Amino acid sequence: MPTSTMRPRRRLAAALLLAGAAISLTACGQRPVAAGAPSPAPSPSSVVPSGGAPPYVEPGSRDGAPHYNENNAGRRARDMSPASEKDAQKEAGRIEPVLKSLWKQGKWGPENVRSAMLALGYQERKAASDGDRRGPEIEVRAMDSRFVTDHYVTPEGARIGLRVHKDACVTAFVQKTNYQVSVNGPYPETGCFEPPFAH
Template structure:
């Protein structure tokens, strides 16, 4: 009888040890499976090395804040960043934006978003159409109104109806706007490296 009790105790003790080991392993597995962000899956060792700059083997070319870890992302997209506006430039740009916004709102309500109509309405505010030479050099004026940029849809490019506006307020300040069938927008920004007041299209 004593031997039988000892055998049962050993089996219970062994089962308890095995159960404890399984729970411990499961808990460890869960801890590795989540990140600090609630509900977010943890990053794999190769993903987002910029978030762990001291990790061994991390690429020295990955820049902070780049989600996909693309090398030289900032350099490659520098052409899409607008220049800094001075406080005086920002103030003047906002003043002109406040003049342009009601005009575009009126045109949008009238369903007149073609470049010709938009240009004519904005020239009435006293702006002068910008003139450029054969190599893109500026010869005066401050307003450019042109068609919307083409965009890729399915297997071809389409140019949506509408007009986009670029107004040079100062050397360091622009008003950028558009009006189209669905909406209109007016904002201020510094000039872009390659495209002046107009934001360059994404991708090359």
């Protein structure tokens, strides 16, 4: 046979060999399916949702991000015992009418709020506590600053963190637009105050 007809046959054989290898590689790890038989359901780990989201979605995550709960553990308040929650509700009931009055008077600055809370008989929380508490400890702070357009702004108002028990807090705020009082367990790193978002 002339060499000119041998070259196309070799090229055809090489192309068929490559095509066969490609088919066997793409089928790697899959079970053979008889013609006409239904395809087996894909395993949950092999399913990737549309949009490129990761296949693992952590339960309770708001945006489907892996490790959401782990990354936001510091933003979740701890649980309160029923007895501690009841005591915290009682203290919240004492604080709410005072904040309502301050709000109506337009006295929502930290100094006004602190004076009103101390008048209720609360002990001011100190940075270095000796551990000998006579009752609930309160901390009054300015509102957190927020990023608006191109700079940070600290709104008028005050935030309150009242430690009722080791596992129970009353958190509140009063500002020009509104006021709010709620009960919660302490946060792992920030005590009675909800931690700010990192990003």
